Amino acid sequence: KFIGVKMGHLDNSCLMNFTLEDIILRTEDEVLNAGETYSVPFYLERNENLDGFALRLKNENNNLEFLSVTAPNIPGFDPVSNVLNSLNTLTIQWVSPGQFLLNGVAVDSTEPLFILNIRANKNIILNEHLSLEATFDNILKPSEDDPLRIRLAWEDIVISSVVEIGNGRKIEFYPNPVTEILHLK
Numbered sequence: 001k002f003i004g005v006k007m008g009h010l011d012n013s014c015l016m017n018f019t020l021e022d023i024i025l026r027t028e029d030e031v032l033n034a035g036e037t038y039s040v041p042f043y044l045e046r047n048e049n050l051d052g053f054a055l056r057l058k059n060e061n062n063n064l065e066f067l068s069v070t071a072p073n074i075p076g077f078d079p080v081s082n083v084l085n086s087l088n089t090l091t092i093q094w095v096s097p098g099q100f101l102l103n104g105v106a107v108d109s110t111e112p113l114f115i116l117n118i119r120a121n122k123n124i125i126l127n128e129h130l131s132l133e134a135t136f137d138n139i140l141k142p143s144e145d146d147p148l149r150i151r152l153a154w155e156d157i158v159i160s161s162v163v164e165i166g167n168g169r170k171i172e173f174y175p176n177p178v179t180e181i182l183h184l185k
Contacts, residue, residue, distance in 0.1 A: 020139075020146065020147055020148060020149040021146070021148050021149070022148065022149050022150075022151045023044060023045060023046070023048070023140050023148040023149070023150055023151070024044070024045035024150075024151055024152075024153045025042050025043070025044060025045075025055070025113065025132075025150050025151065025152050025153070026042070026043050026044075026045060026152075026153045026154070026155055027040055027041065027042045027043070027152070027153075027154065027155065028040075028154070028155045028156050029125065029126050029127045029154045029155065029156055029157045029158045030125075030126045030158070031123075031124075031125055031126075031158055032064075032118075032120035032123065032124050032125070032126055033120060033123055034120055034121060034122050034123050035119070035120065035121075036119070036120055037067065037117065037118065037119045038117070038118050038119075038120070038126075039115050039116070039117050040115065040116045040117075040118060040126070040130075041112035041114075041115045041116075042112055042113050042114055042115070042116065043109055043110070043111070043112055043113060044107055044109050044113055044140075045109060045153075046109050047106070047107065047108055047109050048104075048106075048107050048140070048142050049103060049104030049105065049106050049107070049142060049143040049144070050096060050104050050105050050107050050140065050141065050142060050143065051095070051096045051100075051101060051104050051105075051141045051142065051143050052093075052094055052095040052096055052140075052141045053092070053093075053094055053113075053139065053140040053141065053150070054091070054092070054093040054094075054136075054137070054138065054139050055091070055092055055132060055136070055138040055139075055140075055150050056089050056090065056091045056092075056132065056133035056136035056138065057089065057090045057091075057092075057116070057130060057131070057132060057133065058088060058089050058130070058131050058132065058133040059088040059089065059090070059129065059130065060088075060128070060129045060130070060131060061129060062087070062088050062121070063120065063121050063122045063124050063129045064118050064119070064120060064121065064124075064129055064130060065118060065119040065120075065121060066085050066090045066116070066117075066118055067117040067118055067119055068083075068117045069082075069083045069090070069092060069114055069115070069116055069117070070114065070115045070117070071094070071112075071113065071114040071115070072112075072115075073107065073108070073111045073112065073113070074094060074105060074107070074113070074114070075096075075097055075100065075105060076094075076096070076097035077094055077114075082094045089133055090116070091136070092114060096143075101143075102143070103143055104142065104143025104144075118130075125158045126158075127154045127157055127158070131152065132150065132151070132152045137149075138150040138151075171184060171185070172184070172185040173185070
């Protein structure tokens with residue numbers, strides 16, 4: 001008997017005319033310094049048994065250089081065959097090895113799904129220059145459920161703008177220095 005996975009859900013060759021539920025792929029925002037390299041782990045919001053996933057990351061304004069992708073917790077992941085690096089996008093497509101297709105590969109939400117290694121070409125804030133490609137079907141396929149649409153969520157977003165307060169307004173903040181909670185009044 002043949003046990004397989006519907007490839008159209010993983011390689012985006014299947015046209016889907018129905019609404020998919022979302023699953024969050026989360027990572028932490030960082031301030032990046034020009035010329036330095038960074039390892040950015042991406043986590044799922046919840047534990048899943050996976051048959052596969054496909055996603056495309058976009059490098060806004062070419063201010064990042066994609067160096068490599070690792071997935072130490074994903075069996076059969078090969079950076080050469082599972083990752084396509086083009087000028088300003090990085091596509092990751094992975095299908096569970098045959099022995100895991102029936103039950104899927106267990107992915108713990110506390111362990112990274114994959115780790116993206118990048119170099120900053122300028123001093124930038126990561127969330128302003130890295131996003132999921134909107135024209136690509138970013139899909140994750142659990143072993144027993146319908147595919148899920150991947151959304152990217154940032155933790156600890158770095159604030160990159162300043163609000164000017166007009167004359168006559170006063171703002172106080174405390175304590176100074178702050179350790180965990182900053183109070184604004």
